[in-house]
Structures are given as structure tokens and as C-alpha cells.
Amino acid sequence: MPPLDDNRYLKGGPVAARIIAEVRAAAQKATEEGFRPKLVSITVGDVAAVDVYVRNQRAKAELAGIDFEERPFPAELTAGELEAAIHGMNADPRITGIIIQRPVPPHIPIKAIQAAVHPLKDVEGMHPASIGNIVYNQLELAPCTAAASVELLKATGLDLKGLEVVVVGHSEIVGKPIAFLLMSEGATVTVCHHMTRSLAAHARRADALFVAVGKPRLIKADMVKPGAAVIDIGINAETLPDGSSRIVGDVDTESVKEVASWITPVPGGVGPVTVAILLRNTMVALNRQRAVYRATFGTAEATLAAE
Ligand SMILES: NC(=O)C1=CN([C@@H]2O[C@H](COP(=O)(O)OP(=O)(O)OC[C@H]3O[C@@H](n4cnc5c(N)ncnc54)[C@H](OP(=O)(O)O)[C@@H]3O)[C@@H](O)[C@H]2O)C=CC1
Numbered sequence: 432m433p434p435l436d437d438n439r440y441l442k443g444g445p446v447a448a449r450i451i452a453e454v455r456a457a458a459q460k461a462t463e464e465g466f467r468p469k470l471v472s473i474t475v476g477d478v479a480a481v482d483v484y485v486r487n488q489r490a491k492a493e494l495a496g497i498d499f500e501e502r503p504f505p506a507e508l509t510a511g512e513l514e515a516a517i518h519g520m521n522a523d524p525r526i527t528g529i530i531i532q533r534p535v536p537p538h539i540p541i542k543a544i545q546a547a548v549h550p551l552k553d554v555e556g557m558h559p560a561s562i563g564n565i566v567y568n569q570l571e572l573a574p575c576t577a578a579a580s581v582e583l584l585k586a587t588g589l590d591l592k593g594l595e596v597v598v599v600g601h602s603e604i605v606g607k608p609i610a611f612l613l614m615s616e617g618a619t620v621t622v623c624h625h626m627t628r629s630l631a632a633h634a635r636r637a638d639a640l641f642v643a644v645g646k647p648r649l650i651k652a653d654m655v656k657p658g659a660a661v662i663d664i665g666i667n668a669e670t671l672p673d674g675s676s677r678i679v680g681d682v683d684t685e686s687v688k689e690v691a692s693w694i695t696p697v698p699g700g701v702g703p704v705t706v707a708i709l710l711r712n713t714m715v716a717l718n719r720q721r722a723v724y725r726a727t728f729g730t731a732e733a734t735l736a737a738e
Pocket residue numbers: 576599600601602603604605606623624625626627630643644645646664665666667701702705
């Protein structure tokens with residue numbers, strides 16, 4: 432197997448740019464028709480871990496013509512107060528989508544809070560109803576990171592039907608939705624987690640390996656099948672001896688790139704595509720809201736016109 436040349440890095444930039452261009456055209460059309468999309472980002476407390484994510488969301492939303500508003504709440508906020516604020520946003524027709532940045536403080540029950548977001552405004556695809564849609568093969572509004580990871584695998588041109596795929600990590604926000612999306616596309620999916628007996632034995636069988644664990648360099652070259660596609664979802668901050676910090680994934684990229692045919696870099700891989708999918712989901716949400724609006728008010732108009 433020849434060493435991976437630069438072309439085989441599965442970079443997120445071009446995929447994200449294509450999606451954002453599509454979103455921009457759709458957002459412009461919707462705005463002209465009187466429905467300007469708007470995304471609201473909720474953070475609770477001082478969460479340094481999401482700073483980069485929120486900064487990129489704002490920058491790309493501006494590029495796409497989607498309004499972006501940050502609503503920071505103090506760490507002492509109660510779950511009831513946060514739910515009330517979300518109900519207010521659900522009822523506000525100017526707001527298209529709501530994203531609750533993770534993590535939230537331990538006294539806030541994240542599942543209940545995610546369920547408080549109206550499914551029509553759930554641009555993260557984390558409401559139980561949204562997750563349920565994925566199980567029923569309705570894939571147009573999926574959790575952003577999971578959808579981004581699958582989008583990158585598709586960019587390899589590999590046929591997903593019957594593809595042997597291994598997903599490492601089974602969180603509700605990343606690993607599990609990746610597995611459901613891939614099953615819907617016809618892949619044969621194995622899901623590994625911390626109780627899996629031999630991670631290496633499973634991982635080595637994969638034509639496509641997805642890793643979402645949160646452990647730097649968990650996946651080494653001897654755990655990867657030659658020629659495989661490796662999608663590294665991990666985002667881990669690492670402090671260097673000189674005190675500076677950098678972001679690394681869950682895959683030992685240096686060694687794995689000698690074995691794999693495709694590998695997503697960190698940074699510059701899944702991250703930028705995640706942001707693009709969030710914006711695409713915002714347009715999916717807007718279109719659904721418009722359909723409800725038409726069904727509610729358009730009919731009355733048609734009835735009046737007919738009279
Ligand atoms: N690029 C992006 O857009 C995003 C990146 N991330 C990154 O992805 C990574 C995962 O995030 P998230 O899913 O939220 O994390 P969680 O901590 O919620 O989940 C980690 C998963 O890894 C599993 N796991 C833990 N240790 C092992 C092990 N040794 N071998 C196999 N599996 C193991 C856990 O299994 P168990 O539950 O059984 O212990 C769990 O399912 C993080 O680095 C995070 O920063 C997250 C969101 C977005």
C-alpha cells in the first residue's frame with residue numbers, strides 16, 4: 432500500500448463550501464419570499480469547549496445569509512428557567528432554529544432540555560421525535576456531527592451498500608446516529624464501545640472506520656485495514672511542552688495515514704462540515720415551518736378566494 436498522498440486526506444473544507452453555497456442560495460430565496468432564516472445558539476455558563484464551534488457557526492451563518500443570535504445564560508440558571516426561555520423561542524415566529532451547545536452544567540438535565548425544543552425548530556436533530564425519524568429512514572434532518580461524518584464518507588465515492596463499517600463510540604449525539612444513518616444507506620454496521628472485547632479485531636475488519644470517543648490517538652495503524660476510509664470525529668485539546676495547545680482527534684493520524692486510503696484531518700475534517708450541516712438543517716426546519724404555515728393559513732385563503 433503506497434503511503435497516503437495529500438489528495439487522500441478527506442478534507443472538510445470543500446464539502447462544507449459546497450453545502451454552504453447551497454444553503455446560501457436557499458436562504459436568499461426564502462428571505463426574498465419573506466421568510467428570513469434565523470438560528471439561536473444557547474450556552475449555559477462559561478463553556479470554553481464550545482467557543483470554537485460557536486465562532487464558526489456565526490461566521491458561516493453570516494456567509495450563508497442566516498441570522499445568528501447568541502443567548503448566553505448564567506451557570507446558576509435553573510432547568511425550569513431554561514425551559515421557559517426555550518418555550519418563548521418556540522413561540523417566536525422570527526426564530527427558525529434553536530441549538531443548545533453542550534456541555535451544560537450538571538444540574539441541567541440535557542435530555543429534558545433538548546425535548547423542550549419544538550421538533551420543528553430542532554436543527555440539531557436531538558429531540559426524541561427527530562431521532563425517531565432517523566430510525567424510520569427519514570434522514571433529511573439528522574444530528575449534525577453524524578450527518579457530517581457520513582457526508583465525508585460519501586465524498587470518497589465508496590458504495591455504502593454492503594460496506595463493512597465499524598463505529599467506535601455510541602453516544603446519542605454522535606455514535607448512535609452515525610450507525611442509524613449508515614444502516615439506512617445499506618452498510619453493514621458494527622458498533623463498538625468501552626465494553627467491546629477486542630476493539631482492534633473489529634476495527635481491522637472495517638472498510639470504513641468512524642471514531643467518536645474523545646481519546647487522543649486511540650486508533651493506531653495496526654487497528655486499521657489497509658485501504659480503509661477513516662473518519663476521525665474526536666476533538667481533543669492537547670497541551671504541548673511549551674505550554675501552547677492544539678486540537679487532535681481520536682486517531683493517530685501520523686501512523687494511520689500510512690495504511691488508510693482516506694483519512695479526515697483534525698482540525699480541518701469533520702468540524703467544518705458539522706457547521707455546514709447545522710445551517711442546512713436550519714433550512715430544512717424553515718421549509719417545514721413554511722409548510723405548516725401554508726397548511727394553516729393557505730387553506731383559509733384558498734377557501735375565501737373560492738367563495
Ligand atoms: N466534530 C464535531 O463536530 C464533534 C466532535 N465531537 C468529539 O467527538 C468525541 C466523542 O464525543 P461524544 O460522542 O459526545 O462523547 P461521549 O463521551 O458522549 O461518548 C464517548 C463514547 O466513546 C465510548 N468509549 C469510551 N472509551 C472507549 C474505548 N476505550 N473504546 C471504545 N469506545 C469507548 C463510550 O462508550 P461507553 O458509553 O460505553 O463508555 C461512548 O459511547 C469527542 O472527542 C468530542 O469532542 C463531539 C461532537 C461534535
